[in-house]
Amino acid sequence: MAITMCPGQDTSFWRPGDIFEVQCSNCGYAVEFFKDDASRRCRQCGRQVANPKLNLGCALWCEHAEECLGYDPKKKMAAEGEHTSLVDRLIEELGRRDPSGEMRSRAIGVLEQARTLMSAEGGEPKVILAAALLHQVAPSEASRLLSELAVDAASAEEVTEMLAALADSRGPGSLEARILADAVALAQGDPAPETMSTPAGKVLAENKNKTANTT
Ligand SMILES: [Zn+2]
Incomplete structure (x- = not known):
């Protein structure tokens, strides 16, 4: 052994x-x-x-x-804690844009999938968490919002680029973009495992399909 x-x-x-x-x-x-x-x-x-x-x-x-x-569980907790206030403010903003709360609840669904994928795949938390929350927002709007929230220009540009790629269904790019694509697919339904962009996404899709087939 x-x-x-x-x-x-x-x-x-x-x-x-x-x-x-x-x-x-x-x-x-x-x-x-x-x-x-x-x-x-x-x-x-x-x-x-x-x-x-x-x-x-x-x-x-x-x-x-x-x-x-x-x-490393200590690193994981620290990495997530560091971005809590950005996540809180983006969620607040989504609630303002759509008082029914639907936009916010879809965004949180994608955020949770992204966090799970990130714990297995890695990636830059700030970029992934922001892109997950903003996946329903137009790239130009997202860019304006992130600069209002004082997110550094390089991260904001990466998020904007990821949102544009997602909107065009462009093929897998950076690790962060692949995590975003998988998170959106998992939050929206039961995607076919072979369509997933990351190994963890494939495992999650397989588990979801298994659960769907047994119930
Ligand atoms: Zn609650």
């Missing part, structure tokens, strides 16, 4: 048993969690909900956590 699994962890975190629902403390909506998520955003009201079952156990202090899990 080449690799000995740390007894506190199980890396096959895509299994259905590792996904569960928690009620949003603000509106009661069922928020879906992966067992390693520190927190997730409510799709209905946008509130950040903490994962009550979070049990990274030894992973938070073990020096082998990164090779064991495939990512």
Whole structure:
């Protein structure tokens, strides 16, 4: 046996048993969690909900956590926390644009898929999270909004370019663009695994199709 699994962890975190629902403390909506998520955003009201079952156990202090899990849980939490205020402000803006909340809830759906893909594939969080939230906004509008929110010009340009590519259904580009394309496809339905642009997207699409076929 080449690799000995740390007894506190199980890396096959895509299994259905590792996904569960928690009620949003603000509106009661069922928020879906992966067992390693520190927190997730409510799709209905946008509130950040903490994962009550979070049990990274030894992973938070073990020096082998990164090779064991495939990512460093401390880095993952830090990377997501750093962009919380940008995410909050974009969600707020979407709520202003569409008072029915539909635009916001679709955006949060894509955001959650993007976060899951990002935890397996990597990529620049700021660019991915902003593009996921703005996927229904015209590129020129998105560009204006990001500059209002003081996002650096290089990241804003990357987001704008990704949105333009998404609108034209252009082929896979950067890792961030591929994550965005997969996140949108997964949030909107049950895409065929072979149409996915990233390996994690393919696994998620396969799992979704399996669930769809057994229920
Ligand atoms: Zn809520």
